[in-house]
Amino acid sequence: MITSLEQLQQLYAPPAERALLKQQLELDRYCLRFIALSPLLVMATGGASSALLDASPRGGKPGFVKAPDANTLLIPDAGGNNRLDSLSNLLQDPRVGLLFFVPGFDETLRVNGKARLRDEAHYTALFASEHFRPKLVIEIEVQEAYLHCAKALMRSRLWSAEAQVQRNVMPTLNQMIQSQMGMTTAPESQELMVNRYNAQIAAEQGKK
Numbered sequence: 001m002i003t004s005l006e007q008l009q010q011l012y013a014p015p016a017e018r019a020l021l022k023q024q025l026e027l028d029r030y031c032l033r034f035i036a037l038s039p040l041l042v043m044a045t046g047g048a049s050s051a052l053l054d055a056s057p058r059g060g061k062p063g064f065v066k067a068p069d070a071n072t073l074l075i076p077d078a079g080g081n082n083r084l085d086s087l088s089n090l091l092q093d094p095r096v097g098l099l100f101f102v103p104g105f106d107e108t109l110r111v112n113g114k115a116r117l118r119d120e121a122h123y124t125a126l127f128a129s130e131h132f133r134p135k136l137v138i139e140i141e142v143q144e145a146y147l148h149c150a151k152a153l154m155r156s157r158l159w160s161a162e163a164q165v166q167r168n169v170m171p172t173l174n175q176m177i178q179s180q181m182g183m184t185t186a187p188e189s190q191e192l193m194v195n196r197y198n199a200q201i202a203a204e205q206g207k208k
Helices: 005-011 017-021 029-037 085-092 121-127 151-156 173-181 190-204
Strands: 040-045 054-059 066-069 072-076 095-101 108-118 137-148
Touching (some): 029 066, 040 085, 072 121, 085 108, 095 137, 121 137, 173 190
Antiparallel strands (some): 040 054, 066 072, 108 137
């Protein structure tokens, strides 16, 4: 069992100089372009009152995350299951880690910083459409950012058509949840769930 940093470091070669020096204190033009192309990120948070951490996906049209300057990111909260796990965590501990994905790119972008929850009108108005306005915006003060190498996604073949798994190899989400909860009522079908979600997303994006 590894119980010390010294033991851990003995297992691995020292990091290459490039791996250390690539870390930026702010978003340069490459990071900003990557974020503008990204329709998906994973947000990692941890609240002070919980021993557990949380990782939550956030998605939208490419560029749904705005960067008003090299030190700031703005992420609209589109809402989900209303558990508010990530948002509650950020109220207790503002530290946040973000991992940005771009379809077709095996590289990712990691951004770490501190978050504030902004519900002021001039923040939510930045993301408002005819049918949707977020209740709040997550403002990130960027403290470090760096491009992550492609090896993990290359190993996973995430974007490869041959690696795609047919959805019907597992029950629908509603079937699984109802089974976990011991419910006996008929679950919502996959088709109805997808249609309901698509209607919600279309409203958020201002589509009719």
